[in-house]
Amino acid sequence: MHIVECVDINKTYHQGKVEVRALKGVSLAFEKGSFVALAGPSGSGKTTLLNIIGGLDLADSGRVVVDGNAFDKMNRSQRADLRLNKVGFVFQSYNLIPVLSALENVEFVMLLQGLPPAERRKRAKDILDEVGLEDMYDRRPAELSGGQQQRVAVARAIVSNPSIVLADEPTANLDSSTGKGLLEIMKQMNEKKNVTFIFSTHDNMVMDYADRVIYLRDGMVADDRVKR
Amino acid sequence: MYLQMAWRNIWRNPRRTTIILLAIIIGVWNMIFLGALTRGMEAGMIKNGISTLTGNIQIHHKDYRTDPVVENSMADPGAMEAAIERILPRGARWAGRVRVNAIASNARNSSGVTLVGIDPEREAQVSFIGQAVEQGRYLMPKDMYGIVVGKTLLDKFGTKIGHKLVLMSQDMDREISSRAFRIVGVYRAEMAATEKEFVFVTLPAAQQMLKIDKGISEISIILPDQQDNRRTASALKDEFFDDTYEINTWRELLPILNAYLKLSDGFMLIWYLVVFIAMGFGIVNTTLMAVFERMREFGLLKALGMKPWWIIREVLLESVLLLLMGMAIGNILSFLSISALSGSGIDLSSLAAGAEYVGISRILYPAIYVRDVVIANLVVFVLGLVVSTYPAAKAGRFTPVEALAHT
Numbered sequence: 001m002h003i004v005e006c007v008d009i010n011k012t013y014h015q016g017k018v019e020v021r022a023l024k025g026v027s028l029a030f031e032k033g034s035f036v037a038l039a040g041p042s043g044s045g046k047t048t049l050l051n052i053i054g055g056l057d058l059a060d061s062g063r064v065v066v067d068g069n070a071f072d073k074m075n076r077s078q079r080a081d082l083r084l085n086k087v088g089f090v091f092q093s094y095n096l097i098p099v100l101s102a103l104e105n106v107e108f109v110m111l112l113q114g115l116p117p118a119e120r121r122k123r124a125k126d127i128l129d130e131v132g133l134e135d136m137y138d139r140r141p142a143e144l145s146g147g148q149q150q151r152v153a154v155a156r157a158i159v160s161n162p163s164i165v166l167a168d169e170p171t172a173n174l175d176s177s178t179g180k181g182l183l184e185i186m187k188q189m190n191e192k193k194n195v196t197f198i199f200s201t202h203d204n205m206v207m208d209y210a211d212r213v214i215y216l217r218d219g220m221v222a223d224d225r226v227k228r
Numbered sequence: 229m230y231l232q233m234a235w236r237n238i239w240r241n242p243r244r245t246t247i248i249l250l251a252i253i254i255g256v257w258n259m260i261f262l263g264a265l266t267r268g269m270e271a272g273m274i275k276n277g278i279s280t281l282t283g284n285i286q287i288h289h290k291d292y293r294t295d296p297v298v299e300n301s302m303a304d305p306g307a308m309e310a311a312i313e314r315i316l317p318r319g320a321r322w323a324g325r326v327r328v329n330a331i332a333s334n335a336r337n338s339s340g341v342t343l344v345g346i347d348p349e350r351e352a353q354v355s356f357i358g359q360a361v362e363q364g365r366y367l368m369p370k371d372m373y374g375i376v377v378g379k380t381l382l383d384k385f386g387t388k389i390g391h392k393l394v395l396m397s398q399d400m401d402r403e404i405s406s407r408a409f410r411i412v413g414v415y416r417a418e419m420a421a422t423e424k425e426f427v428f429v430t431l432p433a434a435q436q437m438l439k440i441d442k443g444i445s446e447i448s449i450i451l452p453d454q455q456d457n458r459r460t461a462s463a464l465k466d467e468f469f470d471d472t473y474e475i476n477t478w479r480e481l482l483p484i485l486n487a488y489l490k491l492s493d494g495f496m497l498i499w500y501l502v503v504f505i506a507m508g509f510g511i512v513n514t515t516l517m518a519v520f521e522r523m524r525e526f527g528l529l530k531a532l533g534m535k536p537w538w539i540i541r542e543v544l545l546e547s548v549l550l551l552l553m554g555m556a557i558g559n560i561l562s563f564l565s566i567s568a569l570s571g572s573g574i575d576l577s578s579l580a581a582g583a584e585y586v587g588i589s590r591i592l593y594p595a596i597y598v599r600d601v602v603i604a605n606l607v608v609f610v611l612g613l614v615v616s617t618y619p620a621a622k623a624g625r626f627t628p629v630e631a632l633a634h635t
Contacts, residue, residue: 056531056628077535084533091632095528099236104229111229112533156532 002065003163003196004030004053009062011048011219022048023059024219030164033194035187037201037210044216046200047168053198054087054166055079067163084112088157088195090167094149096141102128102152103137109160127155131185147178151185158189164196165189171203183209234545241518245550248514252554252608253561255507259500259604260562264594265574266496270489271595276418277482279356281327281344281426283448284457286481287312287464290474292445298328298400301443302473311467312447317460319452323350324444326434330397332377332427337385341427343395345434345444354450357415357428364389364413372433375409378423382414389414395427400439407437418590496600500607507608508615515547515619526623527631536624543623547616551609558608559601566594 011023023045030036038046051057052064055071064071067086071079083089088109096105106124115123128137131151141149150170157165167186171179187209190197199206207213215223238245278284287308292300302308305324312322326345331338348367352358357376358366367374375393382388392408399405409429417423435441451460457477464475479486519526526539573591 051629054531056632080530080533080535083531089531091528095524095531095632097233097525097528099233099240100229104232107229109532112538 001032002029003032003034003067004028004198005063005065006049006053007063007065009049009052009059009064011045011052011057011059022219023052025062026216026219026221027062028214028221028224030196030198032163032196033190034212035190035197035210036212036214037199037207038214038216039201039207040216040222041202045219046216048219049216050166050168050198050200053164054089055083084109085160086163088160088162088165090150090153090157090165090170092169092172094141094146094153094173096149096152096156098141101138101140102133102144102148105141105152106156106159109156113160123159124155127159128152130189131155145178147174147182150174150178150182154182154186154189158193158195161193162195164198167197167199169201169203170199171201171206176205179203179205230542230545231549234542234549237518237522238546238549241521244514244518248511248550249554249557251507251510252551252612253558255503256555256558256604256608257561257565258503259607260559260596260601261565261594262499263496263600263604264562264566264596265592266492267597267600268573268593268595270492272418272592273485273488274478277485278450278478280417280419280422281325281355281448282478282481283322283354284451285449285461285464285475285477287447287449287468288445288474288476290472293474293476296328296445298326298398298438298440298443298445299402301326301440301445302447303441303443305442305444305447308447308468308473312449312464315460315463315467316449317452320449320460321350321353322447322449323347323354324431324447325351326431326438326440326443327445328397328434328438330395330427332381332385333394333396334385334387334392339381339384339424341381341395342425343397343434344426344428345431345438346428347431351428354448356417357426360415360417361413362416364411366413367428367430369430370432371412371430372436373407373409374412374429374433376413376415376428377411378420378426379414379416380420380423381427382411384424387411393427395429395437397438399437400443405437405439407433409433497603500604504607504611508611511547511550511612512615512618515543515616516622518546519543519619519623522623523626523631526626527628527633530626530628531632540617540620540624543620544613544616547613547620551612555605555608559605563596566596569594 006026006028009023009026013020013022026049038049040046052059066082069082074082097108100108103124106128107120110120110123125137128134131154133148133151136144136148171182174182183206186197189195201207212226214221289300289302316322324347328343330341330343332341348369361376367376377393389411391411393411394406394408396404396406435443451457461475461477529539570593573593576592577590
C-alpha cells in the first residue's frame with residue numbers, strides 16, 4: 001500500500017492578473033519508508049506539491065491521500081489534525097519557535113497532541129540525543145548554529161512518529177559538511193523508524209542520498225527514477 | 229508550556245511591552261484614583277448635607293416643607309418622641325428643633341437668617357454645631373438669651389462675642405416678634421454659606437419668642453452607619469399612619485444632591501469608557517504590530533497542526549498576562565496614591581467659593597469603594613480582551629502557506 005498517493009493534481013496561482021499554473025495533472029505514489037527527492041528548477045512546482053501533500057495548501061483538482069486520509073474531503077480543522085498526527089515538516093529556514101528551547105521545540109508537537117509532560121520530555125530528550133544534541137536541550141534557537149537548528153527541526157518532525165516527513169530544501173542554508181551530517185541523520189531515521197521522507201531540493205547531495213528522484217518541470221513530472 | 233510561551237513572547241520586545249503596560253497602568257490608576265476623588269467628594273457632600281441640619285431622616289408637619297412657618301409646627305411632639313425612641317435602631321440619635329426664617333440685625337446691619345432653636349445636648353449629637361464653636365462657648369440648656377452665630381455672619385455684621393443681635397420673626401399670633409440675644413459663641417462650618425445662614429438659640433428661647441409652647445418645626449434623626457434609611461423611614465411612616473406628619477429621608481430632602489449623585493455614577497462610567505478607548509487603541513495597535521511581526525511563526529504553528537482557535541487562545545493569553553500585570557501595578561499605584569492623600573486630603577480652599585456652592589468640602593479626602601475598584605478592573609480586563617480578539621483573530625486567519633512565505 002502507498003503511504004501517499006497524488007492523482008491528477010492541478011494547482012493554479014493568481015499573481016495579480018497573471019495566472020501561474022504551478023502543477024499540471026501530477027500523479028505520483030510514494031511507498032512507505034521511501035526516501036524521495038523532488039528535484040527541478042525554481043518554479044517547477046516542487047514546493048507547491050510538497051505543500052499540497054502536507055495539507056498546507058489545497059489542490060484545485062485531483063486527489064491527495066496520506067496514510068489512507070484524503071485531504072480534499074477534510075475541513076481546515078481536520079487537515080490540522082492530520083498534519084499534527086501524520087505529517088512532520090522540515091523547512092529551509094529552520095522555523096523553530098524562537099522563545100522555546102531546543103527541548104521545548106521538540107516537545108511542542110507532543111503538547112499539541114496532548115501527551116503527558118513526563119512522556120513528552122522523555123521522548124524529546126531521546127530524539128535530541130539521537131540527532132546528537134544531547135548537550136543543547138536548554139539552548140534557544142538563536143544560540144544554535146544553522147545545522148543544529150535544522151537537527152532540532154528534524155527531531156521535532158520525527159518525534160511524534162509521523163507517517164511522512166516533508167522537507168522543503170532542508171540543506172539549502174547549510175554548508176556541505178553540515179548538510180551531509182543532516183542527511184545522514186535523516187537517512188538513519190528513515191531506516192530505523194521506517195518513516196517516509198519526501199524532499200524538495202536543488203542539492204545534488206540530497207539526490208545522491210535519495211532512493212528515488214522525481215524531476216519536475218513546468219508543473220509536470222519530467223522524470224521519475226528509482227535508484228535501488 | 230502555553231503560559232511559558234505567552235510570557236516569553238510578551239518580553240520579546242520589552243520596549244513595546246513596556247509601552248502597553250504603561251497605557252494599562254495609567255488607565256487603571258486613573259480610573260481608580262480619580263474615582264476615589266469623586267467618591268470622596270460625594271462622601272463629603274453627603275456628610276455636609278446630612279450634618280448641616282438635615283440628618284438621615286426628618287419628620288415635619290405635613291405642610292411645613294411647602295410653607296415653613298410657625299403655624300406648620302408640630303404642636304405636641306411628646307407622643308411622637310416616645311414612638312421614635314421605640315422604633316429607632318440602637319445607636320441612632322435624634323433631636324427636635326424649631327426652624328424659621330428670621331431677620332437678624334444690629335445697629336449697622338441686617339440680614340435674612342434661619343433661626344434654629346435647639347436642645348443643646350441632643351443637637352450636639354445630631355448636627356455639626358456641637359463641635360463647631362470656635363470662639364466663645366456653646367449654648368447651655370437654659371440659655372434664654374444666648375445666641376451662637378457663624379464666623380462669616382459675625383464678620384459681615386462687624387460684631388463680636390458679647391454684643392447683642394436682634395432677631396425678628398413672625399410668631400404663632402401672626403405678629404412680628406423680636407428678641408435681643410447676646411452673642412455667646414461663634415461657629416465655623418465647612419461652607420461659608422452655612423455660617424451666614426444659621427443662627428442658633430436654645431429651644432425654649434425660640435419657643436417662647438415664637439409663642440409655640442412645646443411646638444417644634446422638625447425632628448432630625450441620625451442613623452448608625454450602614455443603616456438603611458428607607459427601612460427606618462418606612463417603619464416610622466407605619467407608626468404615624470394618620471398623615472399629620474411627613475417623613476423624609478435625606479435623599480428626598482436634598483434632591484439636588486441626590487440627582488448629582490445619580491449623575492455622578494453615569495459620569496464615572498463615561499470617564500471609564502473614555503480612558504479605556506484611549507487605552508484600547510494602544511492595546512489593539514501594539515498587539516496587531518506584534519501579530520504581523522510574528523506572522524511567519526503563526527504559519528509554522530499552523531503547519532505543525534495548531535488549529536486557528538488555539539492560535540487565537542495563545543494571542544489572547546498574551547493579552548491576559550499584559551492586562552493582569554498592568555492591572556496589578558495600576559491597582560498598587562492607585563492604593564499608594566490614595567493612602568498618601570488619605571491623611572491630609574487635597575486642600576480646595578483656593579476654589580472654596582465655587583466648590584462650596586455645590587456643597588463640596590474645603591478639604592477633599594479620597595474614598596475608595598470595592599465596587600468602583602472591581603468595576604474599573606472589569607472594564608479594563610473585559611474590554612481589553614474584547615479589543616485583543618481582533619489581532620488574535622487576524623493571527624488565527626493566516627493560512628500556513630501565506631504566513632510561511634511572509635518575510
